Amino acid sequence: MHVRLALRLLRREGASGELRWFVLALALCVACVLSVALVADRLDAGLKASGRDFIAADRALGTSRALEPELLARAQQDKVAVQATVSFNSMLFHGDAFQLTSIRAVPNGFPFYGTLELTPQRAPKPGEIWLSARLMQLLDVKVGEELEVGNTHLKVAGLLGREPDQGFSPFLLAPRALIHSDDIAATGALLPGSRQQWRYLFQGARADIARFEGWIKPKLVSGQKWVTPDDKGSQVGRSLANAERFFRLASLARVLLGALAMGIAVRHFAERQTSMVALLKTLGASRGTLWRLMGTLLLCLTLVGALLGLVAGSAMQWLTLHLLGGLLPADLPPPSWRPFALGVAVALFITLLLAFIPFLRLLKVPPLRVLRRELSAGVPPWLALPVGLLGLFALVWGFTAELWLSLGLVAGMGLLMVLLAVMAAGLLKLGGRLKGPHALRLALAHLSRERGAGLFQLAGFALALMLFGLLWAARVDLLDEFSTRLPADAPNRFLVNISSDERIPILAALGEAGAVTSDFYPMVRGRLISIAGDTIGPNGREGIDRELNFTSTVQLPADNRITQGRWLSGKGEVSVDDEVAGRLGIKLGDKLGFSIEGREFEASVTSLRHIKWDNMRPNFYMIFSPDLLADFSPTWLGSYRLPTSGKGAEVALIRQYPTVSLIDVDDLIERLTQVSQQVSRALALMLGLVTVAALLVLLTQTQASMASRRRELLLMRTLGASSELLQRMLRWELVATGLLAGLCGAAVVEIASLGLQLLWFEGQWQFHWFIWLGLPMLGAVLVTLAGQGMQRQLLAGTLSDRLRGLGQGLL
Known part of the structure; x- marks a missing residue:
């Protein structure tokens, strides 16, 4: 019987009303949770499956010198296959042209x-060399011609594209070449003391790799780095990490808005069913x-909402993955x-x-409620507040899986309630003295008279606007981070290994070519060996x-900001x-x-x-006062932005100064710009869905308040108020409610965005003037639009029809 009653009640209330x-x-809550969980689940599985493609192995080891034979023997003993590659710098000669190049030697099967x-x-073979497109242009060489590489000659076999473990650093985009490992000895380039970078790739079964990893990691020394497939830290990785945080925040906002709408709906549904339950008890x-009966009703509602949410969530995750495109x-x-x-x-x-x-x-409503409507349940309504706060947390x-952020958001909502109470009281007090249109004074009088119910309604509007504004501010901050990271005049070239005698003529040549140069810095290489008297090393203090790369300069470099202390002055x-x-x-x-160069010295940290x-x-971990590096011979490092028209002059410049290395980062800038655009589209989708959730809250709130407002308007109409006056009064009431909710939401957004910047996005906080202007206007517009349907329903029909409806219990 209770199932039939529940289904009958569901049919009666489902087509219209709060249900x-x-x-x-x-459905919105479930869709939000499912879409984020699906994206995270598929990304996690996909990255685990393809992460080894990014390092070209199951594990990799980077080192500045060749590994000892016993380490490689242990790998074979553990049934782990090994490939050794080595990178070094050498001059390439083609006729009268020559260029300093980063050469990598790879074995068979790489x-x-x-x-x-x-x-x-095809696979590289001994006797061949593969060149990057930039290097082919600099050397003016064609496929099939020979180059002089150290003590041997190698034939140009073709164009070198991207290496699977190349990484995403601008300094890996220098002129590159690839040869076979069998040709290393013939070049004579690997001499004792020469700079070289070895990379060992390991492949094997999971158990074999784990056993070898556990054995070799404790034996690694300074200068050796163990790499796993899930290592992060690239530019794209950081961008996606911030975007993923935004997705989580956006989905959380949608879930909270959906929960708010559910809470409003179920609260008013329960209030409307009070008389029915009392009658059933009698x-x-x-x-x-x-x-x-109520449990069956809730279960049916939950199953229907969950089913709709699962379908919508699947579609949302597909659209999100589609917008992220090639980043995944x-x-x-x-x-x-x-x-x-x-x-x-x-x-x-x-x-x-x-x-x-x-x-x-x-x-718990007593049966006597049928005769005495003032009777209520013995459960206090304020009990829903602690239960709701615990559930919200x-x-x-x-x-978020972050305790402090969770506490901060809950505290932000509490702060919103306090601001609402204070600002509402102030506005109503001010409105009582306002000499404006009669409809406006009536609207303010109603808000003042119904302060309790009005504050609850205002809280729903303000919370919806606050969450929307918070996502709006976070998206702007995130996109500002992209745009400031890649400004329109960002340098697209680096010059390295410039001697002191070459710096002035090179700067002059770049100026003639139309290049916009940044500061050029003297650079020497050295090591940090002690901190506050503690020696750095395996048995000492942790260091680098x-x-x-060390430098010295009198001026604070661009985009460097002093956080403690003072800039160099002595x-x-x-x-640091x-x-x-x-x-x-x-x-x-x-x-x-x-x-530096075997000479040791100390410096005091002043900033x-x-x-x-x-x-x-160019950026540096350590910048010294000029006196400390005066005795060392530096090379110079700088960056510049070159227009397309200056590329010919640039090639001539590099040929004139062959020992100078040019690093072209146009590909890197194009890649990061693509990241920005794709992430921006996905963030816009998230923001649009939050807007839908906010509108759902507004519609639910206005629908829930219709019954009480209908009675009030009927009384005013009976006392002689015209329909035009009531329309203007309702319009002013909606506008005032939206403006006040927007102002309160903007204040909380400003405070919350500061916390998010410090905790998640690690950026510099900025004042969001557009939030203070846009959120109150948006609130006024949305609340007014959401209330238009309510106005038509409240004022529809003749006065006699509405009085007749009141007598029949329909109002």
Whole structure:
């Protein structure tokens, strides 16, 4: 019987009323959870499956010297295959042209995974050399011609494209060449003391790789780096990480808005069913029967909403993956069952969380309520507040997996409630003195009279606008990060290995070619050997286990910002990157020991700097006062932006100065611009879906308040108010509510965006003037639009029809 009653109640209330909004809001929540979970699940599986393609092996080891034979013997013992590649710099000669080149030697079968892009596509052979397109242009060489490489001659076999483990650094885009490992000895380039970079690739079964990894990692020394397929840190990786955080935040906002709409709908549904439940009790219905009735109703609603949400969530994740395009692996595996189970679980959790207290109050209504409408349940309504806050915290924590962010968002919503109370009281007090149109004064009088119910309605509007504004501000900050990282005049070339005598004529030549140059810096290489008297090494303090590029300058470099201390102004001083300082425990006033060309010296830390590494300009961990590097012979490093018309002059310049290395980063800039555009489209989709969720909250709120407003307007109409006056009053009330909700939301957004910048996006906070202007206007427009349908329904029909409806209990 309770099933039939539940289905009958569902048919009666489902087509119109709060249950329709409840199901739509629940479907929105499930769709949001499922879409994010599906994207994360497929990306995780895809990256695990294809991550080894990015390092060309199951594991890799980078080192500045060849490995000892016993290490390689242990790999063979553990049934792990090994490939050794080595990179070094050498001069290439073709007739009168010559160019300093980064050469990589690879063995047969390279790589284990991924693709070595060669044109024509075939395996490299001994006696051949493959050149990058830039190098072919600089040397003016064609396929089939011979180049002089050290002590031997090699034939140009074709064009070298991208290597699978090339990485995503601008300094890996220098003129490159590829030869076979069998030709290394003939070149005579690997001499004792020469700079070389070895990379060992390992392939094997999972158990064999794990055993070998556990054996070799404790034996690694300074200058050796173990690489796994899930290593992150590229520019694209960081961009996708920030975008993924935005997706999580956007989906959380949509879930919270959906939950808010569900809460409003179920609260008003329970209030409307109070008389019906009291009547059922007088007819003999037991509490158990009513629990089963309402439980069946909730289960049906949850299943319908969950099914709609699963379909919508699948479509949303497909669209998100489509917008991200080439940033993701092409062969993503099919989704697993876990995201779908998570979506259904969240639907059940949110339904129980929001419906428990309203339904508990509904089922505890005394039967005497049929005769005495002032009687209510013994369960206090404020009990829903702590239950809701705990559930809200659980949802936020589940989405972000960060305790402080979860507490911050919950605190932000509490702050919104306080701001609402203060600002609403102030506005109403000010509005009482306002000498404006009669309709406006009536609207303000109603808001003042219905302060409790009005504040609840205002809270729903403000929360929807706050979450929308927070996503809007986060998206702008994220895209600003892309645009400032890649400004229109960003340098697209680096020049390295410039001697002091060559710097002035090179700058002059670049000026004549129309290039816009950044600062050029003297550069020497050295090591950090001690921090505050503690020696760096295996048995000492943690440091940086490689050589660093050091420079000295009087001016603070562009896009460097002092975070602690003062800029260099005396002798024996050094300024340190604040990220490195935090990792190594370096503090202001510490004495740092350095070694350059076998000579050691100390410098005092006088400042910490925040460096913008993605600005395509030279940046340095350590910048010294000029006196410390005066005795060393530097080479110069600089960047510039070259127009298309100046490429011919650039080639002539490099031929004139063959020892200077040119690094072309146009490909890198194009790739990052593509990242920005694709991520921007995906973020716009997320923001649009949040707008839909905010509108759902507004419609649910206005629908829920119709019954009480109909009675008030009927009384005013009976007392002689015209329909035109009531229309203007409702319009002013909606506009005032939207403006106030927008102002409160903007204040909380400004505070919350500061926390998000510091905690997640690691950027510099900026004032969002567009939020303060746009959010109140948006609130006024959206609330007014959402209330248009309500106005027509409230004022429709004649006065006698509405009075007759009141007598029949329809109002």
